Amino acid sequence: MKIIHKDVLREIKVSTGRFVSLFLIVALGVAVYAGIRSSKPDMMISADAFYDESNLEDIRVMSTLGLTDEDVDALAKVDGIEKAVGTYTSDFICHLGDSQYVVKLMAITDGINEITLESGRMPQADNECLIDNYYMNLREYEIGDTIEIFSGDDTDPEDIVNVTEFTVTGSFVSSEYLSMTMGNTTIGSGKIEGLMAVKPSVFALDVYTEVDLLVDGAKELMCYSDEYEDLIDGEKDKIEEIREEREQARYDSVIGEANEELDKAKKEYDDGKAELDDAKKQYDDGKAELENAKNAYYNGINELDEKRAELTKGENDLAAAKTELANQKNALQAQKDSTYAEISQQQSTLDEQRAKLEAAHEAGLIPDAQYQAALEQIEAGQAQINAAKTQADTEFAAFDAKIAAGEQEIAANEQKIEDGKAAIADAEAQLYQAEIDIANGEKELEDAEKEIADGEKELKDAEKELDDAEREISKIEKAEWFILGRNYLTEYTSFKSDAERIGNIGKVFPMIFFIVAALVCLTTMTRMVDEERTQIGTLKALGYGKGMIMRKYIVYALLATLFGSVAGALAGGKIFPFVILNVYKILYPNIDKLYFPYNLEHSLVAAGASIVCILAATFFACTKSLLEQPAELMRPVAPKQAKKLLLERIPGLWSRIRFTWKNALRNFVRYKKRLFMTLFGIAGSTALLLVGFGLKDSINTILYSQFGSIDRYDEVVIIDGDATERNKEELSGVLENDARFGSFTYIYQSALDAESANTKEVMNVYLFVPEDMEALPDNVDLRDRVTQEKIPLENDSVLISEKMANQLKLKAGDTFQISSGQKDKKTLTVGGIVENYVYHYIYMSPVLYESLYGHQAEYNQILIKNSEGAHVDPSAFGEEFLKYDAVGGVMCVESLIEQFEDILSSLDSITLVLIVCAAGLTFVVLFNLNNINISERRRELATLKVLGFYDIELSQYIYRENVLITIIGVAIGVVFGIFLNRFVVTTVEVDIVMFGRQIFFPSFVKSILIAIGFAVIVNLIVHLKLKKIDMATSLKSVE
């Protein structure tokens, strides 16, 4: 080993402090540069790995009329297409508890857009599904749960899917969606909340909703790279070539099908019409029949009445005949009785006479003759009586016969009457039946009438429908293809812009470190060369060349730089991307694998830059000394001239300043390089601290401004889409009567796309329409961020949130468009820009809404303000209110605040890294400054010790300078930090959020105190070093 090389190693050993400080500042610079710069490619590499692994489509083709198998085949045949797969997606609503969410149902595809199973197993049957991991965790689904999907509009889900109820078999992530933002839709709340993956056979559609394509050779390229974009653009152009033909083919087939269906429908209509005519005829017949039946019925009634009268007459006659017959019978009996009584009296008289005769005869009183004669007479009387009797008998027998005949006749008549009565009863029953029949007939007829009317109406509707269908067919537009690259995926692009933001930070941040590194090196090497003047002179005198001598210093600096570069690249290349990517992973939770490969390019650039800086500084430091003659070099360096300061011209001031301060002030002017190095370092360190704390403040601003003073409500109730007026009234009643709630108001809120002519960007924003304009200021404070002045909401313009205005480059008076998925486009005028931090809002008056959309807004949310001092527990609130039918979901501002506090704590790691960097900067520069100061002034300090300075006085002598530089550095750092923070905040903030712009007072205090704290620690170490200074140094000769 050459002796001069040995010298380098010894030098390092002797001046470890110097070497280490060079090493450290280079390591720090390289670590920050390589680390932050690598973060961007690392983010992209992690994303690319995920995309490639899951075969994320390179191009997606969609069509207004859907895509057929022929389309897929045609696309697959396009040159350069590796794979073309037709697939389906459709948005549905699913219910969970009492809330409803919009989910995107997607078919699981093989070899393209593959999903990654996170838990459970893949669906094996049509009624099984996976749900995305984020949604699963958020909504606390478990494997085995069932999900039923409903249509969000008036389409029948059965038209789209064969199954509407699914069992969850697991969870997945999709590279199409890196985070929880799934995009907008036209149904439900307008925001897609989750994904469901099912077997393709679940879909009942006869055309694909999209065709996903992989491009040959795209996988080998880094996504986001220009090469990739060029390849895809080229491929898109090739697809353009077949586009028109396929569009026409699809149009023709759709039109053909539609016409066919129309004809079918027409035929059906005609059939229906004929049927109706038949029915009408039948009705008429039925009606006539009924009329007849009615007539017959009335006739029957008349007849019956007649018969009844006849019968009554017959009965009366019969009764009269009966009476007469009875009278006759009585008269006959009486006659009979009197006749027979007369006869029997005559008989008895005769019998008496006969007896008297007989008796007289017997008694002989009467002669026989007489007797005889008398007897004869009596006999004659007897004969006479007998004759009369016979005559009477005959006569009476005739009479009796006559009466019997009369009685018989009456009986016969009676029978007749009975028969008549029975006949009448029969007739009555018949009539009753007829009556019922008629009534039924009438009802039937009425029904038929109604049916016919319905039929007619239906027919009329059908006619109208046919007309509509015809018109619609004529309106079917040519199929239009959308050929979309990955940029169409919101997440794909937002991840890219986030990565680019970090890249931008990497452009500015490391500059601080490089500037400081160059300054540190310049001062250190200058000092080193100065210290070794004599040696340089001796070597020169011995005949060593300039290059040879310089080599020592170059090698020394190079070694420090190389070691520093390697250490910095190794540590920084992992630590910074690790911290940064993990913070971003909170925003993009679906990327499960993060890659932090060492990025040679950035490490080399950083190392190269350091080497150039440091070699230049070393060279600069050496040349001056090396140009001097050896003899001059042997002599002590002519001390740098101290100068009188301007300050000294002020009479009476200088003499009052303590000598320690005088020394510090003069040193300032004397050693400008050191001053700048230290100032830069401390200012940089303070600025870094300020950035770290300021970043947290920015998010704190969101918390306290957004949820404290801008959004003044405490809870939001989202009205269920199916809620009826009664449901809503019930809910309003509950809210009114609950003492915890002070006031509430209805608003309409819906997700929309907004775009302006000023930029190409399409933003997802919320349209916010209050029902009650009076109540609006109580719930949302629309104000200017800077002046805090209230901005009124007018009826002819809208207010938009600040970040949205910035993104779309809008100012008051400009116009922009809103639409939902390119439908329903409206143009709005910006009336003002309001302070807002989370999401983007368009505030619109209900009057304007109605005039734009032609109907009143369907107020779908209630903003609730708690009563003064009332506290509502978020989880209890949800449980309590989701019970009501009208409630589709609830949200408490308190839980939002908690979410933001989580993000806030995740930023702690970034703040920590910044604090460590800041500490590194402070330590390196202050150590260096003090090292130089002490080594250069060792003699002076030893002298002061000899003069009897106490340790503390000696330290103060050195500290004055540190303190002064620290104060000035911190002051500059604060100013610098404000700008740096502004830059960092605007660069890192994500799309949906605007970070606060101001740094709060405590952050200034903290940053300043920490920066000063670092300085104090360095000073303490300096104090120990000073104590060790040997007084004997003062006696040595000047080298």
Add this chain to the structure above:
Amino acid sequence: MSYIELIDVVKEYSAKGGVTTRALDGINFHIEQGELVVIVGPSGAGKTTVLNMLGGMDTITSGEIWVDDVDISKFTPKQLTKYRRNDVGFVFQFYNLVPNFTALENVELSNQISKNPMSAKKIMHEVGLSHRLDNFPAQLSGGEQQRVSIARALAKNPKIMLCDEPTGALDYKTGKTILKLLQTMCRKKGMTVIIITHNQAIAPMADRVIQIKNGKVERMGINRNPLPVEEIEW
């Protein structure tokens, strides 16, 4: 007891590897108040170590050092600092002025910390530098710088003044004027001045000459009739 008395002073330095070097090997001498003393000896004899001990810049291994009835060898570091601060004035071979301070400020540097200082301007006048008050060291010649250095030592009004090769870095003529200044100050102010030098030729101007060799006092002599500096030649 004399004003300054060294009794059996031994100073050993232990180098790495356990090798002990004995720099002072039982030094004994004494000095009276107001004397101009020259300590003389060849390089490496232990002159500087004696100076360090006397100046309170280092501790001794054994023995006693009495200054004005106080044994400074028993002092704590803090007491030593105080001793240097108030009782010792030091004149260096290479002047050791603070380059950031003007001549006057360099003097003030010492009188601001001492208990009983003299006016800096007055001292500067006494050393003949009234016209150079506002000059920085780099603007002064070697002799002028040494005068400032002497003024700085005197300004404290110390008990003893220790001068380490005060003429070592100066040319003959300037060296003589510096020695003259020291002699004058000693006589005028009655201050005890100790000059350490390897230059034997200076010895005749001293009241007392102490010769040191190999860490021991070889000879101590009293000069009844010290020569004025002008008469000394080397």
